[in-house]
Amino acid sequence: MTTPAQDKLQDNSLVVKAVGVDKYFGRIHCLRGIDLDVRKNEVVVIIGPSGSGKSTFLRCINHLEKINGGHIYVNGHMIGYLERNGKLVEDSEANISRQRAEIGMVFQHFNLFPHLTALENLIEAPMRVRKIPEAQVREEAQRLLVRVGLADKAEKYPNQLSGGQQQRIAIARALAMKPSLMLFDEPTSALDPEMIGEVLDVMKELAHEMTMIVVSHEMGFARAAANRLIFFDDGLIVEEGNASTFFDNPREERTRKFLSQILH
Amino acid sequence: MYFFDWAVFWQYLWPPTAFLDPLIRTGVVVTIVVSVVAQTLGVVLGLFAALGNLSKFRVLRVLAGAYVWYFRGTPLLVQMMLLYYGLGVTHIFDFPNLELGVFVISGAIQAGTLALAINEGAYMAEIVRAGIQSIDPGQMEAAKSLGMTTGLAMRRIVLPQAAKVIIPPLGNEFNNMMKTTSLMEIISAGELYFAFNQINARIFKPFELFLAVSVYYLAMTTVWSFIQARIESGLGERKGIERGPGTLQRLFAGWGGKGAR
Numbered sequence A: 001m002t003t004p005a006q007d008k009l010q011d012n013s014l015v016v017k018a019v020g021v022d023k024y025f026g027r028i029h030c031l032r033g034i035d036l037d038v039r040k041n042e043v044v045v046i047i048g049p050s051g052s053g054k055s056t057f058l059r060c061i062n063h064l065e066k067i068n069g070g071h072i073y074v075n076g077h078m079i080g081y082l083e084r085n086g087k088l089v090e091d092s093e094a095n096i097s098r099q100r101a102e103i104g105m106v107f108q109h110f111n112l113f114p115h116l117t118a119l120e121n122l123i124e125a126p127m128r129v130r131k132i133p134e135a136q137v138r139e140e141a142q143r144l145l146v147r148v149g150l151a152d153k154a155e156k157y158p159n160q161l162s163g164g165q166q167q168r169i170a171i172a173r174a175l176a177m178k179p180s181l182m183l184f185d186e187p188t189s190a191l192d193p194e195m196i197g198e199v200l201d202v203m204k205e206l207a208h209e210m211t212m213i214v215v216s217h218e219m220g221f222a223r224a225a226a227n228r229l230i231f232f233d234d235g236l237i238v239e240e241g242n243a244s245t246f247f248d249n250p251r252e253e254r255t256r257k258f259l260s261q262i263l264h
Numbered sequence B: 001m002y003f004f005d006w007a008v009f010w011q012y013l014w015p016p017t018a019f020l021d022p023l024i025r026t027g028v029v030v031t032i033v034v035s036v037v038a039q040t041l042g043v044v045l046g047l048f049a050a051l052g053n054l055s056k057f058r059v060l061r062v063l064a065g066a067y068v069w070y071f072r073g074t075p076l077l078v079q080m081m082l083l084y085y086g087l088g089v090t091h092i093f094d095f096p097n098l099e100l101g102v103f104v105i106s107g108a109i110q111a112g113t114l115a116l117a118i119n120e121g122a123y124m125a126e127i128v129r130a131g132i133q134s135i136d137p138g139q140m141e142a143a144k145s146l147g148m149t150t151g152l153a154m155r156r157i158v159l160p161q162a163a164k165v166i167i168p169p170l171g172n173e174f175n176n177m178m179k180t181t182s183l184m185e186i187i188s189a190g191e192l193y194f195a196f197n198q199i200n201a202r203i204f205k206p207f208e209l210f211l212a213v214s215v216y217y218l219a220m221t222t223v224w225s226f227i228q229a230r231i232e233s234g235l236g237e238r239k240g241i242e243r244g245p246g247t248l249q250r251l252f253a254g255w256g257g258k259g260a261r
Helices: A054-061 A093-101 A118-128 A134-147 A163-175 A195-206 A220-225 A241-250 A254-264 B008-011 B022-053 B058-073 B076-089 B107-132 B139-146 B149-187 B193-205 B206-238 B246-253
Strands: A014-025 A028-039 A043-047 A070-073 A081-084 A087-090 A101-106 A181-185 A213-214 A228-233 A236-241 B098-099 B104-107
Touching: A014 A054, A028 A054, A028 A070, A028 A236, A043 A054, A043 B022, A054 A070, A054 A181, A054 A213, A087 A220, A093 A101, A093 B139, A101 A163, A101 B139, A118 A134, A118 A163, A118 B149, A134 A163, A163 A195, A181 A241, A195 A213, A195 A220, A220 A241, A228 A241, A228 A254, A236 A241, A236 A254, B008 B193, B022 B058, B022 B107, B022 B149, B022 B193, B022 B206, B058 B107, B076 B107, B076 B149, B107 B149, B139 B149, B149 B193, B193 B206
Parallel strands: A043 A213, A043 A228, A101 A181, A181 A213
Antiparallel strands: A014 A028, A014 A070, A081 A087, A228 A236, B098 B104
16 A cells, blocks of 8 residues: 655645634534645545535535635635624625636536537636636647546537546646646546546546545545545544544544445 | 408418508518517517526516516506507607618507517516526536636526527527517507508408418418527537427427327
């Protein structure tokens, strides 16, 4: 077993800082004061039973969900809110969009734009949001397609691609914005088993040089690429640690029980 | 005993002879032009009303809701009278004739077109809204996660996809629109039905004349259904959606058997 290289974590600067994040859905208190720091180039894998709040927490980081308490900072900027007279007010849409542009997100169901080709999916946001000239964007998009192994699929529409190919395009689409942080929301759970490997390979490659937060139950990926594992349950962080202590020697009973369920 | 006068019927059905009557000549042009203009305006109004309806701003939602509520909930005929005579008699707006070079667009045509457009907008609002809501919310989320604002995501990601859902019912709306222009007769706008009604007042051959004018409308809607089928199959080919029913199936949908819906 290889442990992920620690030397990429030389830079101690924080990319994500979450402080006491609270989130309610109606009367359900689904995040109960989450604190989390993620350093530059760190790869954090979040596991936990469904309904534990792990995906919700991920979606709060780019403000796809509003939070009801606490603060989330990405690269030192508070996400989604402004502090005005000691009270938090939601930021303007333009500012929130600018913040989101720095945060890549990969969804469980890919959410590729079906009316655009693979290449067009990649160049849309860099052109329209970053206003980079089309020729330059196309060139970079081609490089990204090579990187995810789909250079020959540039002109295909999403419905002409397999699930694994679609998810790799979705990763490339997020990377095309040159984000400083990548969020993966159960990126392989909608895939047929034979396609999971190709997506994880791309993610492992990426893990060498990216700050990533990954909600996933792929324990192989966690062992190979995660610097830290976090176990969510009932809106709380129950346990965290590096892969070997986490798997081989979990402290908490709840963690042990959950691991035994997913590892069979 | 009523004797069907074939000579009159053919005279007013067969375009080369029918078009000798200036009423019918202008009537055909007015009906087609008004249909296209009113439908186009209706789509634009409907798009704005739908976006208003889905807006996060309460004021816009209320305005759009009231618009759709009123104009779908009252008869078009009444709306037309209200707009033309109501605004005219109070001198809020007199609908003066509009002179465009050799053409003169009468106030009645303007008022009628406007009424048709506003009424159509209320129906299109619902069609557009349903189209937008049929798109997976994940599309909007993905667009936002890439840094797009709601407006940009709507324009570039959601609406192009919703268009595929909107276009088939839009075609049906236009079919309706061509027939509904006949209501403009009530304000003497000079469209096709008005023309035949005037001729009937002159020669009193209602069976022949109204049968003839019905064929005119049938011809227009039939031509349109062929165009519509072309448009929809074009959509299907490019974007990989299912093919709609063919033109013949569409025309004779009520006849049962294979292909009927």
